[in-house]
Structures are given as structure tokens and as C-alpha cells.
Amino acid sequence: MNYYLGVDGGGSKTLAVVSDEQGRIVGRGMSGCGNHQVGVELARRSIREAAAAALSQAGLVKEQIEFAMFGLAGADREADFRILRPMMAELEFPAHDIVCDTVIGLRAGTRQQDGVVVVCGSGTNCYGVNKQGEALQCGGFGYNYGDFGGGGGLAIEVFRTVIRAWEGREQPTLLTGAVLQTLGYPSVERMFHDFLDHGKEIPRYLAKVLFQVAEHDETARRILQRQGEELGLAASTVIHKLGMAQDSFDLVLVGSVLTRGDSRYVIPYIENIVKTAAPGCSLRRLAMEPAAGAVLLAMERAGHQVAELVYERLDDGLSVKEVEA
Template structure:
């Protein structure tokens, strides 16, 4: 029996093909898998490219797959599934498949019983949870225009805007004034700003989020403030999910943290601010940072669909394999 897990995010798509023993047979990687960013046709084309790469490595055909689980950023509402499903059927020939929001694959890798809260903070952000009655709640996930204040793109935009204010003198000096143009290959902040204005740039480069983390480690006041603010926002999202799911009274609630900013960044200031907000809602909640990439959540959800028990040996194997954390 062969299954595949697909993790489609804002910056990349990852695919793992495995058998019923949890042996990883092949992997694939391609571009953006979020249809809200590039459209359903382009997103599914990227997904198809990653899946085909994984199948070639595995030495099997599309028709050999017994089940494919898609965990896709942007698959938030029924209208998203209405856009994605026909495109998946048009571009792929799969026997059985299912689509969930990428939050659910994150919850699966961090909570053995698939109950608790999950926060995604990679290129973008989302929050969701599931209680023991099977009720699923999502909070956010629709970009800053609709209230989100976390994620790599948001952090990059905040860093650029606040650095402009610092350079101009509207805020105290921050080393981001030096670090940002250096990282982007400009000789000065003014030269960078003028080019961005000439190009009518509407978004900040995503790599600025990494610069903020590095500057925070150097003690930069602004970078530290931005990370604390984002931690607080993530904590508020998790607390809201807990409240909407009934509070989990008397339960130790796992708050599963996924995405590159949380799984790889692990900034202590951000995590402390996040934890403070969550514990105000549920004092016995606990933060869980999984050691495996979210794509393995899609693999395990696929196994759940075809009644393959996920063993401790499989989990250790997935953790050893590593993989991208978005």
C-alpha cells in the first residue's frame, strides 16, 4: 500500500511518498501551493510537479497511490475547496484523496490524539484547534487586511516600515537601518528606499523576517519589540481557539507550534509572549514544537484514512528524516 502527503505553503510545496510500514520512498519539492496567492491552476501545477518528482524517486506510478492527503495553506473555507477540487481532478489522476487546511497537518504531528490547538507561523499565519467532540475551529488565516498580525510576510512588512521611520528619525535608531539594505545588496538605506519607491513596491522581501531574528539576537530594540508583538498576537489567536472550543477545562492543552518562525526560529522573546497569553486562558496548556516537518502530518492523516496505525517507530523515522519546516 502506498500513500502520499502533500504540504502546500506560501513559499514552497513538499511531498512525501511512503508505504504502509512508514518507509519514505520518495520526496518532491516545488513552488507555492497556496491558491489564494497564485490561483488554483498554478498552485495545483506546483503540487503536481512535486508529486511527480516524489513518485519518480519512489519508482511507482500515480495509479499506485492508495490515498493522497493534501494539507494546503489557503484551504480555509468551502469556496476554497470548490476552486481546488476540480483543478486537482483535472491535473491529477488519483484514486482517493482529501484536502485539509495546513493547520490540521500541524496538529497531527504535535498531538498524538489529534486534539488541541495548532499555530502556523511560516510565510503567513493561521490558528486552529480540535476538541474531543471533533469540533474544529479556525481563527485568522486571511492576511493582515482581515486581522492577521503574524507570519513572515507580515514581520517583513513591519520591519521595513519601522526601519523607514527609524532612518527618517521618527523613531529611535535601529540597526535594521544598516542590516536591511546590506542584506538586500544596497549601498545605503536611501538607495534601497528610492529603488523601492521607483518600482512602486507593494510588499517587503520575505528574507527581512530572518534579518529581524538576527538583529534581535544582537540586542536591537526594534527587532525585539516586533518579535514580542508577534508572539503576543499568536498567543491571542491560540487563546481564542481554546475559548471557542469550550476551554478544555481540566485538560493539559497542547499548543502545537509549526512553521519556520516557530519550529526553526524559536525566538525566546516571541515564545515567552505567546505562552503568557495562552496561559491566561488555560494555565495548564503546554507548548509543543514538533521535531518533524508538517508534511509528515499529511502523511499520517493519509494513514489514518486507510487505517494504517501510526507507530512510534514510524514517528521516529519521520523525525530522523527531517525535512523543511516551511
């Protein structure tokens, strides 16, 4: 029996899984941040811990892994790979490769070789590959480099909107009460000065209050609408540059904002833009953990043909609901 390691190293967690050649998950391990852009040593430790835990649960040693695939947040440019190649080589798997986490997200969400993925988790990103195998990434580098939103960015939008409403530069919003309750402050004024006086960072979980009040708050809906439009714009750019306008393919939606938030407030705006760019595109919310895509890529890199049964078993073992449980 051949075994494969798939690792999803994200900004908030690292998930490593070991699968046999039939798609049965025989080991898994979880650790912290696997993004070297947050911290090289932190990412090294998290990836090592998650991989070791998965191997331990599987009762295997690394020499028994035919191929290890690492899908890592922050693996965007050659400058990143100069850091990541020796880091992954230190793990001493017989054969391995590194791709951006957008790549494994796309592979986990579609059974075609081509497609597009938009990510909206801690940050945002977009990636696509056409029928000729040409690939393109759009975004993934933060607000200063053209992106909008993601968990961190949306949390900032929530916080600053509450401040602006308090000052009178925005209309009153239900976000105010939700933020004060979430953070435990009696007033915006107290919150304002406490954050300034102590240099506090805005917590990413504030993004969740957008969905809590969106049904009854226009301001929250407007922020979520912009998030959808920005993701749709990134996807349509990739579609245009890769010449995919006339193709039929899946647009895979990845990240907690898209897969666990209320789809009414973001996804229709993605769809409106993308369907204009490529009418044959079908939107699919990712139902499996991206680590499943890392496993599939590992199998393919090792020359193993992925059968229908493999997809079914990975779906059983690595559904988002199963991993959360």
C-alpha cells in the first residue's frame, strides 16, 4: 500500500493528513500558523508538528510516504520559495513539493484539471489554471498591493466603521452594539481610547459581526457586498488573462468567509461578475478541507491515477464538518 502526506499550512492553522492510495485517511495532525510570512520559525515548528502527529497516528515513518505535498499560505513568489525549499527539505521526506495554498484549494474543490479559485479566509487570494496548463495568481499580498478584505481586512472595516459612526462620519449602525458586546466595552469612546492607549490590534474575529447584523443593517451589507465584488473582479481578471471566457469550469470558493458565512451577502456579487466574464463557469463552495487537494496532488505527482472512490473517501474523511468535529 502506498501512502501520501498532504499539508495545508494556513495563517491560523496547519492541518496534515496521511492517506493511503484508496483515499482512506489513516492519520491527521493539527498545529498552529504555517505561514512563514507571519514567522519563519513559527511556520517551521507548526508544519513539523502537524506532519509528525499525522505520521504518528498513522503508525508510519516518513520513509513510507511516497510523496508529500505542502500547500502553504505565503508561497507566492520566488523569494518565498527560497525560504520554503530548505525548510521543507529539512523534513526529509523521500519526495515532496511545495505549492501555494490556493492551488490545493482549487484541487480539492473540482475534479477538472482546469478552474479558478477565490480565497477569503484570513486574507484573500485568487488563482486559476486553464486547459493548456497555464496558471495565474491575482492578489494575495494585502491591501497595500490591491487586495480588499479577508478576515483581517473585514475586521478593520468593522472597527473603523464603528469609530466613524461614533464620530458622525457614518450613519448609525448595528455594528456598534455588536462590536461593543463582542469586545466587552460600555461605549465606543472607552474602546477608542483603550485601543489607542495600549496599542491593541483589531481582532480578526470581529469580521463575524458583519454576518450577525447584516440582515437588518445596510452598512454591514455594503461592506460584504464590496467583498464579493472584489473577489469577483479578481476571478474575472484571471479568467480574462488565461483565455477561459468560453470554457466550462468550476470557480471554487475557499475560506471561512465564503464557506461558513451567510452566502446571501457575498457570493451573489461574485457570481454576477464571474458569470458575465465566463457564462460556463459554475460556483462551488469547498466542501472538503484544502488538505484533501494536497493529498490529490501528491497522488498525481507520484503517478497514481485518482479513481472515483478516492474522491468519495476523501470527502468522507476530510469534509469541513468532519474536521471541525
